[in-house]
Amino acid sequence: LKKLGWLLCLLALAVCASSLPAMAGTLYSNLGTGSGVYQEGVGWTISGTGTLGFSQSIGEQFQVTSDGSVGQIDIGVGYVEGTNAFKVTLDADNNGLPGAVLGEWDNLSSPQTFGGCCLLMTISGISGIDLTTGTNYWLTVAPEDVGSTLWGAWNFSNSANSNQAVSTDGGVTWNSGGFTSQGAFDVLSGGGGTTPEPSSLLLLGTGLVGAFGAIRRKLNR
Amino acid sequence: MRDARMLLSVLAIAIIAALGSTDAAAQSWQVMSADYGVNNNRVDVTNTVRRLVNGPNFRVNNTTMGVDPARGKDKVLRIHARDGSGQMRDFNYNEGQTVDSRQFTGGGFPGGGYPGGGYPGGNPGNQFRGLRIVQASYGAGNRRGDVTGRLQGMVRNNRLVVLVNNATMGGDPAVGQTKNLQVNYEYQGQRRNTTTREGNNLTIP
Numbered sequence: 001l002k003k004l005g006w007l008l009c010l011l012a013l014a015v016c017a018s019s020l021p022a023m024a025g026t027l028y029s030n031l032g033t034g035s036g037v038y039q040e041g042v043g044w045t046i047s048g049t050g051t052l053g054f055s056q057s058i059g060e061q062f063q064v065t066s067d068g069s070v071g072q073i074d075i076g077v078g079y080v081e082g083t084n085a086f087k088v089t090l091d092a093d094n095n096g097l098p099g100a101v102l103g104e105w106d107n108l109s110s111p112q113t114f115g116g117c118c119l120l121m122t123i124s125g126i127s128g129i130d131l132t133t134g135t136n137y138w139l140t141v142a143p144e145d146v147g148s149t150l151w152g153a154w155n156f157s158n159s160a161n162s163n164q165a166v167s168t169d170g171g172v173t174w175n176s177g178g179f180t181s182q183g184a185f186d187v188l189s190g191g192g193g194t195t196p197e198p199s200s201l202l203l204l205g206t207g208l209v210g211a212f213g214a215i216r217r218k219l220n221r
Numbered sequence: 222m223r224d225a226r227m228l229l230s231v232l233a234i235a236i237i238a239a240l241g242s243t244d245a246a247a248q249s250w251q252v253m254s255a256d257y258g259v260n261n262n263r264v265d266v267t268n269t270v271r272r273l274v275n276g277p278n279f280r281v282n283n284t285t286m287g288v289d290p291a292r293g294k295d296k297v298l299r300i301h302a303r304d305g306s307g308q309m310r311d312f313n314y315n316e317g318q319t320v321d322s323r324q325f326t327g328g329g330f331p332g333g334g335y336p337g338g339g340y341p342g343g344n345p346g347n348q349f350r351g352l353r354i355v356q357a358s359y360g361a362g363n364r365r366g367d368v369t370g371r372l373q374g375m376v377r378n379n380r381l382v383v384l385v386n387n388a389t390m391g392g393d394p395a396v397g398q399t400k401n402l403q404v405n406y407e408y409q410g411q412r413r414n415t416t417t418r419e420g421n422n423l424t425i426p
Contacts, residue, residue: 041421054405176411
């Protein structure tokens with residue numbers, strides 16, 4: 001019985017430890033929490049030529065905080081007027097500008113009217129895109145069609161700045177936009193979902209060890 | 222005596238020439254700002270007027286101004302201009318009157334760039350590195366007013382900080398609708414477009 005108690009205790013720790021890499025993690029995020037997910041009501045214009053007379057697509061450079069496979073992307077882009085259709089790409093870096101396209105998602109609609117907070121345009125179920133720490137990547141948001149009437153805006157993040165790229169032809173060619181306020185987004189690994197905090201995991205593990213420890217003590221008596 | 226006469230003649234010619242050049246300079250007024258409307262319902266049309274005065278004479282109406290800030294009311298176009306000697310003057314034109322484009326120039330931006338020229342997303346054509354408002358409009362749908370000059374006038378030390386509302390934008394171009402401010406600006410050689418919802422602060426850079 002004593003051996004069984006120890007075994008259960010070790011099993012609890014093993015379950016806790018092995019579950020860590022399997023859970024979704026945050027590869028990159030500049031999103032805040034609660035009602036401050038991003039700066040609502042001010043952002044980079046994303047547009048086709050139909051309403052404003054010009055098209056603008058924006059690319060934001062980022063690096064991931066740990067190696068991982070992309071499972072979900074959330075973008076704080078708002079809808080102003082016109083056709084609510086965006087195109088998003090995740091690109092490799094090419095001399096400080098968006099390069100090879102690693103993933104592209106079309107005909108995305110923003111669920112958030114610009115000026116409000118804090119719905120996100122979510123792309124989930126992503127697989128097959130592995131990102132590495134220390135490497136520059138780009139997330140770009142463009143109108144689905146350069147000639148469309150889309151007028152949207154990529155809300156500024158609360159505080160992040162980054163290298164930016166600007167395109168006036170829907171992302172075919174890019175120009176440097178300098179180092180400036182970054183649009184709000186996150187990149188999650190392993191199929192997305194809520195990212196567990198380390199402290200929560202520690203609490204869970206401690207609780208399990210304690211519980212099995214108590215069981216073992218009872219069995220010893 | 223003969224030399225004195227010649228000297229006086231040269232002097233007289235020089236004075237006449239100087240007067241003539243002063244008069245010519247006074248004929249060319251640089252558009253500093255312009256607004257259109259009546260009483261408190263006025264919108265900034267600086268960029269529109271700067272573009273128009275580079276062409277033929279034009280009539281003042283809602284079509285040429287690109288906006289009707291006070292439906293059903295007689296409106297006035299006010300042009301605030303400066304001549305070559307720095308003298309400021311206001312020109313007022315009632316709706317329906319014709320503006321003589323020849324007496325105005327549309328310049329007035331640092332670095333010599335013309336705000337109405339070029340593609341908003343294109344690269345800058347001059348070496349000015351500070352903040353320049355290339356084009357800005359405020360409104361909703363097709364009821365939008367040009368606020369380029371107004372915003373440029375708010376730039377202090379190459380920085381623009383403004384709470385976007387009808388008061389700061391010079392009027393309400395779309396009564397009852399939620400409006401957005403669209404700004405195309407150039408800073409340190411980079412051109413960008415931002416959108417700001419009515420009621421929010423815009424800070425550039």
